[in-house]
Amino acid sequence: MPYRSDIAYVYDGSFDGLLCCVYESYYQKELPLLIFSPDETQETIFPVKEISTNHAFAERVEQSICVSISHEAMRLVRLCYFSSEKGKEIVALNFLRLGFKLGARVTNMLSNDAVSKMISLTRFVSREGMYYKEFIRFSDYNGALVAIIEPKSFVLPLIVQHFCDRYPSEQFLIYDESHKHAIIYQNFKPTIVPLEDLELPEACETEVKYRELWKRFYNTIAIESRINPKLRMNNMPKRYWKHLTEFQD
Amino acid sequence: MSSMDVIDKLTILCDAAKYDVACTSSGVDRSGKPGSLGNAAACGICHSFSADGRCIALLKVLLSNVCAYDCSYCVNRKSNDIQRATFEPHELAELMIQFYRRNYIEGLFLSSAVIRNPDYTCEQMIEVLSLIRNTYKFRGYIHVKAIPGADHRLLTALGLLADRMSINLELPSHDSLKLLAPDKSRDDILKPMGMIKTGIHENRTDLVKYKNTPQFVPAGQSTQMIVGATPETDYQIINLSAALYKKYELKRVFYSAYIPVLEDSNLPAVNSKPQLLREHRLYQADWLLRFYKFDATELLDEQNQNFNLLIDPKCNWALNHYDFFPVEINTASYEVLLRVPGLGVTGVNKIIRARRTGSLDFPDLKKMNIVLKRAQYFITCRGKSMLGIRNDPEAVLRGLLSKQSWELAGSPMEQFSLFDNTLSIEKGELYKCLTGQI
Numbered sequence: 001m002p003y004r005s006d007i008a009y010v011y012d013g014s015f016d017g018l019l020c021c022v023y024e025s026y027y028q029k030e031l032p033l034l035i036f037s038p039d040e041t042q043e044t045i046f047p048v049k050e051i052s053t054n055h056a057f058a059e060r061v062e063q064s065i066c067v068s069i070s071h072e073a074m075r076l077v078r079l080c081y082f083s084s085e086k087g088k089e090i091v092a093l094n095f096l097r098l099g100f101k102l103g104a105r106v107t108n109m110l111s112n113d114a115v116s117k118m119i120s121l122t123r124f125v126s127r128e129g130m131y132y133k134e135f136i137r138f139s140d141y142n143g144a145l146v147a148i149i150e151p152k153s154f155v156l157p158l159i160v161q162h163f164c165d166r167y168p169s170e171q172f173l174i175y176d177e178s179h180k181h182a183i184i185y186q187n188f189k190p191t192i193v194p195l196e197d198l199e200l201p202e203a204c205e206t207e208v209k210y211r212e213l214w215k216r217f218y219n220t221i222a223i224e225s226r227i228n229p230k231l232r233m234n235n236m237p238k239r240y241w242k243h244l245t246e247f248q249d
Numbered sequence: 250m251s252s253m254d255v256i257d258k259l260t261i262l263c264d265a266a267k268y269d270v271a272c273t274s275s276g277v278d279r280s281g282k283p284g285s286l287g288n289a290a291a292c293g294i295c296h297s298f299s300a301d302g303r304c305i306a307l308l309k310v311l312l313s314n315v316c317a318y319d320c321s322y323c324v325n326r327k328s329n330d331i332q333r334a335t336f337e338p339h340e341l342a343e344l345m346i347q348f349y350r351r352n353y354i355e356g357l358f359l360s361s362a363v364i365r366n367p368d369y370t371c372e373q374m375i376e377v378l379s380l381i382r383n384t385y386k387f388r389g390y391i392h393v394k395a396i397p398g399a400d401h402r403l404l405t406a407l408g409l410l411a412d413r414m415s416i417n418l419e420l421p422s423h424d425s426l427k428l429l430a431p432d433k434s435r436d437d438i439l440k441p442m443g444m445i446k447t448g449i450h451e452n453r454t455d456l457v458k459y460k461n462t463p464q465f466v467p468a469g470q471s472t473q474m475i476v477g478a479t480p481e482t483d484y485q486i487i488n489l490s491a492a493l494y495k496k497y498e499l500k501r502v503f504y505s506a507y508i509p510v511l512e513d514s515n516l517p518a519v520n521s522k523p524q525l526l527r528e529h530r531l532y533q534a535d536w537l538l539r540f541y542k543f544d545a546t547e548l549l550d551e552q553n554q555n556f557n558l559l560i561d562p563k564c565n566w567a568l569n570h571y572d573f574f575p576v577e578i579n580t581a582s583y584e585v586l587l588r589v590p591g592l593g594v595t596g597v598n599k600i601i602r603a604r605r606t607g608s609l610d611f612p613d614l615k616k617m618n619i620v621l622k623r624a625q626y627f628i629t630c631r632g633k634s635m636l637g638i639r640n641d642p643e644a645v646l647r648g649l650l651s652k653q654s655w656e657l658a659g660s661p662m663e664q665f666s667l668f669d670n671t672l673s674i675e676k677g678e679l680y681k682c683l684t685g686q687i
Contacts, residue, residue, distance in 0.1 A: 105605070105606050108602045108603060108605055108606050109603065109606045109607070110599055110602060110603040110616070110617040111603055111607075111609060111612075111613030111614070111616045112616075113616070116616045116617065116618075120618065134294055134295055134296050134297075135296070136352050137351055137352055137353065138350065138351045138352050139351065140350065140351070145350065147352070164281075165280055165288050166281055166286075166389075167281075167287075167350070168281045168282065168283050168284070168285065168286075169283070169284055169285070170350065188283070210347050210348070210351065212256065213255065213256055213259060213348075214348060214351070214353050216256055216259060216260055216263075217263050217308070217348075218297065218305070219300075220259075220260055220263045220264050220267065221263055221267050221299050221303075221305060222267075222299035222301045222303075223267055223268070223301050223303075223508065225508055225522075225523055226301040226302075226303075226508075226523070226525065227300050227301050228300075228301050228302040229300070229302075231301075231302025232300060232301070232302040234302075235295075235298040235304065236297065236298040244297065245351070246297060
């Protein structure tokens with residue numbers, strides 16, 4: 001039976017919702033041209049179908065991805081969901097359809113269009129997650145550590161484990177300004193919560209002192225006869241500089 | 250002296266430490282623990298990059314620059330008229346911990362000038378490290394410089410607190426060392442290197458017996474040598490490195506282009522430029538030794554003692570062994586693929602994975618984000634070369650060099666054989682154009 005493809009899906013933007021789109025596509029034999037969440041403005045000439053989120057369906061899809069494809073495929077789908085790229089849902093759907101057809105070897109088919117799109121999209125996300133283990137700076141406010149980041153992807157779930165392991169005895173908050181969410185680590189437990197706004201008090205004297213010390217170190221460690229702005233930019237893209245202590249006046 | 254502000258001490262002692270190359274934090278995996286601070290990741294984590302593009306992973310400082318020695322290549326030599334400072338152990342420990350809490354750094358890189366004598370210096374360093382490890386319960390990364398000439402019991406104590414220990418070889422040959430660093434002997438340097446190696450081995454067998462034995466430098470040891478201050482050739486240097494990797498089981502050898510900071514009749518003039526491109530080539534060759542299964546004797550020999558500054562060592566090897574190529578992407582083994590210029594370990598792994606699912610052609614490689622700029626001259630896909638590729642060494646060389654350097658070199662194939670590596674490019678312009686590429 002031919003698949004119907006002149007259709008678009010709208011879902012609630014949750015991970016379960018995304019898996020329900022996959023479910024719908026299979027059971028209704030549809031290949032949507034577009035999948036989007038309500039906070040994205042999308043114009044389409046096709047009829048839009050609202051996909052309601054059902055946890056049980058989502059769980060079934062997750063199960064069958066792990067069984068019929070692989071855990072690696074499931075990991076990629078999750079990473080893909082954290083991306084902020086438009087059209088990521090279609091990338092995930094195309095990848096999964098191929099995966100259900102071919103099984104575990106799909107993740108090795110690097111030259112296939114659907115797979116290579118999935119790989120490059122998820123590589124961007126995981127690389128950004130890695131960058132935010134490096135380029136994140138805390139300030140001490142009365143014993144609690146606070147950091148602000150502005151990532152493109154939703155990286156909080158990718159870095160939470162790392163910082164909990166690193167600062168087990170501290171209390172800290174990492175605020176993702178672009179997605180309005182924060183990691184709050186208190187009483188040895190992390191939670192990721194929505195947070196509309198974050199007002200910070202003025203930094204105390206000790207905090208200012210350590211910022212100055214760090215800036216001094218940063219500026220002293222460079223060797224003048226080797227100055228190489230291009231190399232620095234390659235290693236540390238400029239969009240990360242905004243919240244780095246060493247670049248604050 | 251002790252009334253000096255921490256910020257001034259930091260400035261002096263960071264400035265004095267910055268010529269040390271190593272800043273990696275890799276080699277140990279250690280998770281955090283309730284009640285303690287920090288962890289370590291085997292892959293290493295950089296936290297920033299300084300204006301020279303180098304990674305900043307560790308708080309790299311000297312404990313002191315008040316040196317009892319007078320090595321002529323060193324800024325800290327006794328006879329040099331500079332500002333001196335020494336950290337109090339608790340000052341440095343507190344500074345490092347506060348930096349770490351703010352995620353500025355991954356840990357500490359501690360070195361020191363020789364205060365009074367090697368043993369005393371070593372004791373002071375032990376005090377800093379035990380404060381950090383025992384009082385602050387720090388589980389992150391510490392790299393410490395062994396002080397040549399210190400008692401081996403002190404070095405052992407130091408090694409049990411650190412993750413990596415290094416001893417700078419300083420200069421690539423015995424003669425150069427004697428000329429420029431009369432207070433240090435090759436023996437003083439090699440003896441502790443051997444001691445660290447044995448220490449690591451003994452400790453490993455101990456660990457089997459007792460689960461709670463503290464680990465002795467779990468991330469291994471490394472060394473550094475200065476390139477371009479003395480007349481050693483690349484051939485001598487790279488053979489020395491190969492021997493150090495084998496004999497002393499070093500994890501890394503670092504090369505540092507000599508930056509003229511002092512006027513001395515035995516040294517290059519202060520206004521001469523550091524040999525950055527040469528340093529870059531040595532690092533490339535070093536990677537070929539460690540990850541690409543090359544042997545030092547394959548890269549250079551008695552007749553060709555220096556790397557070609559125009560092209561990287563792997564390309565150079567490939568052009569000299571042109572009958573080894575082209576290799577077939579779909580059938581060549583891992584080791585063979587690694588020898589293709591332009592293919593790195595990641596690229597080769599991708600090819601091996603992807604070709605299990607079907608045979609690959611050039612467009613497939615492009616889709617896999619494999620850069621063919623250099624590789625295209627040395628490979629075939631399904632028996633065919635890339636369209637329009639001329640497979641003779643001159644055409645390949647022309648393709649590999651940028652248009653600018655080809656012209657500046659004045660068509661090198663005609664004037665001199667590029668395959669004798671003696672090509673010396675003193676033309677300033679060419680040098681600049683080439684360094685611009687890296």
